[in-house]
Amino acid sequence: MELTNQQKYWITGATSGIGRALCIELAQLEHKLIISSRNAEELGxxxxxxxxxxxILPCDVSNNEEMAELFSTKMPTLKNLDGIFLCAGVCEYIDLPKFNLDAFQKAVAINYLGTVNSCAAAYPLLSNSVSDMPNKKPFIAGLCSMSSYLGFPRAEAYGASKAAMAYFLNSLRADIGDKIDVIPVYLGFVKTPMTAQNDFPMPFLISPEEAARGILNKLTKRPLRINLPWRLHAVLGTFSKLQRLWYQTIIPRMRRSRNVT
Ligand SMILES: NC(=O)c1ccc[n+]([C@@H]2O[C@H](COP(=O)([O-])OP(=O)(O)OC[C@H]3O[C@@H](n4cnc5c(N)ncnc54)[C@H](OP(=O)(O)O)[C@@H]3O)[C@@H](O)[C@H]2O)c1
Structure with missing residues (x-):
């Protein structure tokens, strides 16, 4: 990726946390940005x-009708995009024994179907930037979560929606990877308004600025996936091979620390 060559990117979830930090990093490098979230005032x-x-391009990524015509109605003169950063997302926790269906529907509608809607909206514009040079292909970078490596308490809705998102991106790569790089970004804990609700320890917590710089730095090499921070990826990757230890030793400790029996 030519970060110094004033390319044109679309960033969803741009008003907060990692999306906002990415906007600032990219704007400082003088790239042209189209930024989205539901909050037009904050975008402004x-x-x-x-x-x-x-x-600015305010939109609700979970609104299928709005997303299907997003660029054709609101930016009809836009011809191409060099890359998109899909950062729009919500975290919904479940408090059993209540299986809160609203939380599942919201997580799926925004995190998973919102990603599908965004890719569908941008696909024609990314296709217009297709290049024969390997590191100049247009790209889709979607913010996934390391929560999908293993089962986490209360993450039945959020974790499942992010796992679906990651699978969707990997499958999309299988279809269009020769023309467009599709890169799931598996994140650990980042200190943003989203994680402010977390009442448990967050190992290897990083700032949104560190996350944004880390993503942009790794993106230059066009990897198949980005894992950030790598230390949490290594720990969870090890536990995903030792699942009995995870579910029988680590998870009960997490439950006890929250006084959940
Ligand atoms: N923070 C972490 O530790 C962490 C870890 C793993 C993965 N992630 C993922 O990284 C992404 C960004 O997270 P964050 O921590 O930066 O969250 P955040 O600070 O809460 O920001 C979320 C952004 O998404 C936008 N958004 C939410 N619903 C939307 C909708 N329906 N349509 C359009 N925009 C919407 C929000 O703006 P409006 O509400 O104004 O629309 C906001 O700009 C999320 O996908 C999250 O799942 C975060």
Whole structure:
């Protein structure tokens, strides 16, 4: 990826956390950005900081009708995109014995189907940037989660939606990877408004700025996937090979620390 060559990127979930940090990093490198979230006012404030570089495109990624016509109705003159960063997402926890169906529906509609809607909306524009040079292919980078490596308490809705998102991206790569790089970004814990609700220890917690820089740095090599931070990836990767230890030793400790019996 030519980060110094003023490319054109679309960032969803741009008003907060990792998406916002990515916007700032990319705008400082003078890339042109189209930024989305549901909050037009917040998008406008961010755009004011870089008026020559940022255009706003408010949308709800879970709104199928709106997303199907997003660029054709709201940005009809836009011809191409060099890459997209799919950061829009929500975290919904479950408190058993209540299987809160609303939480499942919201997580699936935004995290999974929102990713599908975003890829479908951007696909024609990414296709117009197809290049024969390997590191100049357009790309789709989607923020997935290491929570999908293993079962985590209360993550029945969130973790499943992020696992579906990751599978979707890997499958999409199998179909279009010769023309467009599709890169799931598996994140550990990042200190954002989303994780502010977490009432448990978050090992290897990183800042949104560290996450954004780490993603952009690794993206230059066009890997099949990005794991960030690598230390949590290594720990969870080991436990995913030792699942009895995870479910019989580590998970009961997590439950006890939350006083859940
Ligand atoms: N933070 C972590 O530790 C962590 C770990 C693993 C994965 N991730 C993933 O990384 C991504 C960003 O997380 P974050 O921590 O930066 O979260 P965040 O600070 O809560 O930001 C989420 C962003 O998504 C937008 N959004 C939410 N629902 C939307 C919708 N229906 N349509 C359009 N935009 C929507 C929000 O803006 P509006 O509400 O204004 O629309 C906001 O800009 C998420 O996909 C998350 O699952 C985060």
């Amino acid at each position: 404030k961010l755009a004011l900081e870089y008026p020559k570089l940022i255009q």
